[in-house]
Amino acid sequence: MANTLYIMDAAALFLGDEDPTDAEIITIKSVKIPALKEKTKTHMGGGATMEVNLGMRAIEPLEFTFKLEGVNEKAMGQLMPVSGRLKYTVRGNIRDVRSGADIGIRAIIDGRMTSYEPGEFSRDQGMESDYMFAEIMGYQLIVNDVEKFYFDYFGGPLGVRVNGVQIFRGQARNLGLV
Numbered sequence: 001m002a003n004t005l006y007i008m009d010a011a012a013l014f015l016g017d018e019d020p021t022d023a024e025i026i027t028i029k030s031v032k033i034p035a036l037k038e039k040t041k042t043h044m045g046g047g048a049t050m051e052v053n054l055g056m057r058a059i060e061p062l063e064f065t066f067k068l069e070g071v072n073e074k075a076m077g078q079l080m081p082v083s084g085r086l087k088y089t090v091r092g093n094i095r096d097v098r099s100g101a102d103i104g105i106r107a108i109i110d111g112r113m114t115s116y117e118p119g120e121f122s123r124d125q126g127m128e129s130d131y132m133f134a135e136i137m138g139y140q141l142i143v144n145d146v147e148k149f150y151f152d153y154f155g156g157p158l159g160v161r162v163n164g165v166q167i168f169r170g171q172a173r174n175l176g177l178v
Contacts, residue, residue, distance in 0.1 A: 004098035008105065013066055014089040015075055023091075024075075027068045029128055031090050033107040034062035034139055036149065057168070059151065059160075062136040064088065064109045067128050071118070075131055078113045085112045085135060094143070103144045110138030 011031055013024040037060045040053040068075060078086060087110050094103040115132035137153040152159030157168035158177060172178050 002098065004096050006094050006096055006103070008092050008094050010093040012091045014091070015078060016086050016088070024068060024072070027070065027072055029067040029069055031066040032064070033090055033141065034064050034109065034136060036062075057171075061134065062109075062111075062139055062151075064111055064133040064136060065131065066090075067130050069128055070126060072129065075113075075129070076116055079116050080114070081112065085110050085137060087138075088133070104142075105144075106140075106142045108138070108140045108142075109133065109136055111136035 011025075011028055013028050013031060014022065015024065039056040039058045039060055041056050042051055043054050044051040087108060090105075090107040090109075092105040094105050095101070096103060111133040112135040113131060114134045115130070117130040117132075119128040119130065121127040139149065139151045140147065141149040147161065147164050150159075150161040156177065157172035157175065158166055160166065160168050166172070169178065
C-alpha cells in the first residue's frame with residue numbers, strides 16, 4: 001500500500017449521552033483523547049550489564065481533556081457529578097491526504113470530570129476553559145468503523161481488546177475466569 005498522511009480536520013464533542021442535536025462543534029477548541037501507556041518496571045539482574053524496562057501488561061490511568069471557548073454552563077455543571085461517571089463521545093473526521101477520503105474516528109469515554117479551569121481573559125482573545133477527566137473506567141476507540149481499543153475496568157482481563165482481540169484471554173483462563 002502506498003504511503004499516505006492522515007490528518008484529523010474536524011471534531012465534535014458530546015457531553016453526556018450522545019444527542020446529535022447537542023454537539024459542541026462551535027465551542028470546541030481542542031480535545032485530547034486518552035493516551036495509552038503500559039506500566040513498566042525497571043529490572044537489573046545481579047550479573048546484568050544494563051537495566052531494562054519490563055512491560056507489566058497493565059495500562060496506566062487514563063486521562064481525557066478538552067478545551068472549550070468561553071463559558072459553557074452544561075460542561076461546568078458536570079464537575080463531580082452526583083451520578084458518578086458520565087459517557088462522553090468525541091467524533092472526528094480524518095482525511096486521507098493522498099486519496100482525499102474521509103474516515104471517521106470515535107472515542108467513547110466513561111469517566112468523571114475532576115477539573116474545570118477557566119482561562120485568563122483578555123480583551124483581544126476572550127477566554128477559554130479547560131476540562132479534565134479521571135476515574136475513567138471505560139474507553140473505546142473506533143477508527144473507520146473498526147474497534148482499535150476497548151477497555152472495561154470492571155471486565156478485568158477479559159475487558160481489554162486491541163484490534164478486537166482479547167489480549168489477556170490466556171491470563172483470564174489461568175485465573176479461572178473463563
